[in-house]
Amino acid sequence: MTSGPQTGDQPGASAGPGLVEHFFRHEYGRLVALLTRKVGVRHIDLVEDAVQAALLAALTAWTAHGRPDDPGAWLYRVAYNNLVGDLRRTAGRLRILERTANTGSESGDDPTLSYFSGEVADDMLRMLFVCCDEAIPRESQLVFALKTLCGFSTAEIALRLFTSEANVYKRLARARDRLREVPPDVETPPLDTMRSRLPSVHAVLYLLFNEGYLSAHAEQAIRRELCDEAIRLATLLAEHPVGAVPETCALLALMHLHAARLGARCDGTGGLLLLEEQDRSVWDRERMRLGAAWLERSAHGEVFSRFHAEAGIAAEHCFAPSFAATRWKEIADLYAMLERVDPSPLHTMNRAVAVAEWQGPQAGLALLQALTPPAWLAGSYLWDAVLGDLHRRAGNLVIAQQHKERALASAPTEAVRDLLRRRLAAAA
């Protein structure tokens, strides 16, 4: 069944006796998904409180008396009982209890039974689709998924997304407000009927990955964590009939191939390194193998999505033996294909960079000069950096210097500014 490449949970050094890394956080996501299916997404607040309380109870009980044989089942039992208690205390909600009791015959005497019935993956995916409700703004979808499925707190999300806690809180509230309005009869639709949300789910997973991959956060571990969460959820999606489409495979290929190079993008002090400066021997071979396997799997079908193009580009970079030996023509072609499925001047600019490596700076400049960049691109440091670099190499030193100055002035972080200084050094 699971013919796709897989990565299992590795036991973590700091996880405590017998627990895999991120056990508490991932268990939070699993339990929230499972209990939300049982009582309905309108009660997400009660579900989250019940799960949080169960984890706290575990912390006390397990440190005092040792870890139970099956920690997952222990947590489920406690969280379930907490939730039933909370619902019972809330007047007028007895109906939910009755319905839970009727539909969930498996949850009669031993609520742990359903925990093992192989529905966990279903529940996690259903929750992911619930997060990607079209009526919820994309940024709220992302934050809500990080909270409910990945188990991050508001403060932890704020730290990872470079925003304020108040902002995260606002985005969460927007998602919750919407979910409270969902009528009870459609709040837990079968996965099949949620299939229409698949593009939305892909977009959120892509965003989640990029928040980690492109982050300017100095701490490597924090950036990697978001990438790992995106890969974890995307893998779950790809291994389920509802999500096993070529786009998901391509998305996973893209994630693995980028993640393979994540460690090499920084020097020891958190500074960024140019592609040609990176030590290719530290690229993660296992990730590259997984990326290639998913890319191979993504080719089964009639679909060519933007993820296919981006994964193809990442693969060209990953498997090039050196910067000089990179197949720039292939990369330029892939960018052209990307432009066709997802038109954006950003892709044209990237194609110009590849074309410049392939056919020389003049050819790259010709592409850019035919382009009228929108304000968001023309005002970004990327645009000036690329023009500065190409003009320098074409010998137009005065124009190159102007672009260099503008690029340095609009660089978002000091690490990026350092990178630009090295890249555009000869333009001085």
Place this chain on the structure above:
Amino acid sequence: MPKYLFLQRSVPGKREPPSPAQMQDMYAAFNAWKEKFKENILDMGGQLMPGGKVVTTSSSTDGPFVETKEIVGGYMLVSAEDFDRALEVARESPGVMMPGSSVEIREIREMKDS
């Protein structure tokens, strides 16, 4: 070897509960601490339920005393060669790492037969 009673104190009030990731760290820290001082920990004790009664010969009133700034939330029994060693056990315990929490150490007087 002298015995000590550890009283876990904390400032009452609503505090942001720890996140799942923080709980995992606390769990790991607690277990590492327990392993390091396993010779000293006689009884892990436990947490105390909130509320209670204060009884005298004439009455019983609701306690613990409401005017106190800190509330005793748990206890533990520790043995150590001297007070300094007991201090070390307490100082490295996760019980003092949370903001607003502290551990009170009291030596238990040995009853000598005369």
